[in-house]
Amino acid sequence: MCRRNDQSGFGVTQVAHAYSSYRSYRSYASYTSDTGPCLRGSLATAGGNATRGQPRSYNDTAMGNVFLTFVFLLSGVVEMAIAMPMIRGKIRRNALYGFRTPKTLASDAIWYPANAYAGRAMFAAGFVLAAGCALLLPFAAFLAKDTVVFVGLALTFVPMILVLVKSFQFIRRL
Numbered sequence: 001m002c003r004r005n006d007q008s009g010f011g012v013t014q015v016a017h018a019y020s021s022y023r024s025y026r027s028y029a030s031y032t033s034d035t036g037p038c039l040r041g042s043l044a045t046a047g048g049n050a051t052r053g054q055p056r057s058y059n060d061t062a063m064g065n066v067f068l069t070f071v072f073l074l075s076g077v078v079e080m081a082i083a084m085p086m087i088r089g090k091i092r093r094n095a096l097y098g099f100r101t102p103k104t105l106a107s108d109a110i111w112y113p114a115n116a117y118a119g120r121a122m123f124a125a126g127f128v129l130a131a132g133c134a135l136l137l138p139f140a141a142f143l144a145k146d147t148v149v150f151v152g153l154a155l156t157f158v159p160m161i162l163v164l165v166k167s168f169q170f171i172r173r174l
Helices: 013-018 025-029 041-045 058-088 102-106 108-142 145-173
Strands: 031-033
């Protein structure tokens, strides 16, 4: 016989232990019996698709993490592709693309070396991002989503901050 368990908090100890990691814990533990959770409502479909009030299945989370890691990997490849014209000196002075500062926009003698240096540094940052994500890809399915996001953002922003710092140091020497 199932009963609504509002008096004792979360219900049977086994239920509390089994579902403690899920955010929707109260929806699972609010209906309990002496032997465990009753199979009614959303619990009856716990093995099926993830619906409202149910945690996402392992496969959904794992595929999401792999997809997210792949997106970070592709952003590293795009970053390397954006850096190539800068390295080769194919970008003329403009207001949209390249390492644009008042000093670099003032002269071609500063624009091309500064953009070549920034392009090489940006290519290296994109390579670090892509290689780091390629190394993370086999393990992404087993990590928490927060961990994948943190590693991806760290691999994105730390090298780019270093690119900016080193590029500004380089144009000071010109």
